[in-house]
Amino acid sequence: MTQTLAQRLAELDDAFRGDLMPLSGGDSGASVWRLTAATPLIVKCDRPERLAGEADGLAALAAAAEALVVPRVVALAGDLLVMEALDASGPRDDERLGEGLRQLHAATRAPGADHGWARDNACGLTPQPNATLADGRVFQRERRLLPLVRACRDRGLLDAALAARVERVAATLESWVADQPPSLVHGDLWSGNVLFTPRGPAIIDPAVYRHYPEVDVAMLSLFGDPGAAFHEAYWNGHSPDDWPRREALFQLYPLLNHLYLFGAGYRDGVARAAAQVLAG
Known part of the structure; x- marks a missing residue:
């Protein structure tokens, strides 16, 4: 080969x-x-x-x-x-990563634009549907949560009760999440897709689309916290009052994807995230 x-x-x-x-x-x-x-x-x-x-x-x-x-x-x-090929020998700089991600999301915020992307792509091995929708809540429900609930159910990875709880999360988004203009998001920003180069923080292996920018922050915090300096720089000292709930919401999609790809070990994570969102 x-x-x-x-x-x-x-x-x-x-x-x-x-x-x-x-x-x-x-x-x-x-x-x-x-x-x-x-x-x-x-x-x-x-x-x-x-x-x-x-x-x-x-x-x-x-x-x-x-x-x-x-x-x-x-x-x-x-x-x-x-x-x-990037040189990953640079110093870790969580503050610059937070600033860079904040600037990316701010610069690409697009009033009047739809959520989604012009083409489908993939998140890991999972095909990722990106057909655009005007409302971010509808996009999160119809393009992210519900397709993976169905896929996990088809593989026997979600029981009826947990599937119903995630479906309730999806059905009630309009009751507490405001619609807002989308930003360009990396789409699969876990810690393994961040490198620290001599030129500064780098991001690799994207699964891009336009959506709520918190998608990237929630994913980065899912399998290891990027640190206080990152959060301070990204939020500029003003994280949303309901951030724990929003973080849990935007972690549901990658958790469902991991459940679909890697099996039952991620079921408890899905259950915890759904419970936090539903608890308010």
């Missing part, structure tokens, strides 16, 4: 000649290599539609995220995506 890939890369561009070192593809299911060419590169092999969605997301983030580093797409050729 490596020899065949090396041949394909060399045929694609003479600059893509070098040694290939396999890397972990994380939860995406992609095959990933580091190419030690004249300029170090990352090479991904996956289904063309998945890589096209990632390349599209990287381009959108690169155009908007002035204070965050986003890897440059070098080439997209069917089932191959070639990107700039």
Whole structure:
């Protein structure tokens, strides 16, 4: 496979000649290599539609995220995506990460725009539907929560009672969540998709769409807290009074996705998040 890939890369561009070192593809299911060419590169092999969605997301983030580093797409050729390799040896700087994410969300806030994205993409291995809707509450219900409730039920991962509680969360969003203009969100911003480079914090492996910006903050806090300096910088000292409830809401989608992908070990997390939202 490596020899065949090396041949394909060399045929694609003479600059893509070098040694290939396999890397972990994380939860995406992609095959990933580091190419030690004249300029170090990352090479991904996956289904063309998945890589096209990632390349599209990287381009959108690169155009908007002035204070965050986003890897440059070098080439997209069917089932191959070639990107700039980032140096992850920089100092951890949670404050700059918070400032950069706040600036991204503020700069892309779009009054009058729909929630969603022009194309579907993927969150990990899960196809992510992004058909646009005018109301953010409806988008969260119809494009995020309910499709995964159905998918988890089909796999026997949600019992009727817990599914009903999540469906009640989805049905009652209009009673406490205000509609608001969407921002561009990374869409899968867990800690493993943040790197600290000498140029500053970097974000990788996006699943972009336009939605409530708290989506990214809630995801970043789901599997490890980014720290007080991050939150202070992101919220500029003024987090919403109902942030614990909003955080639980926006953690439901990634928790359901993890339940769908990895099994029953995430059921309790789904139950806790749903309970917190319903408790008010």
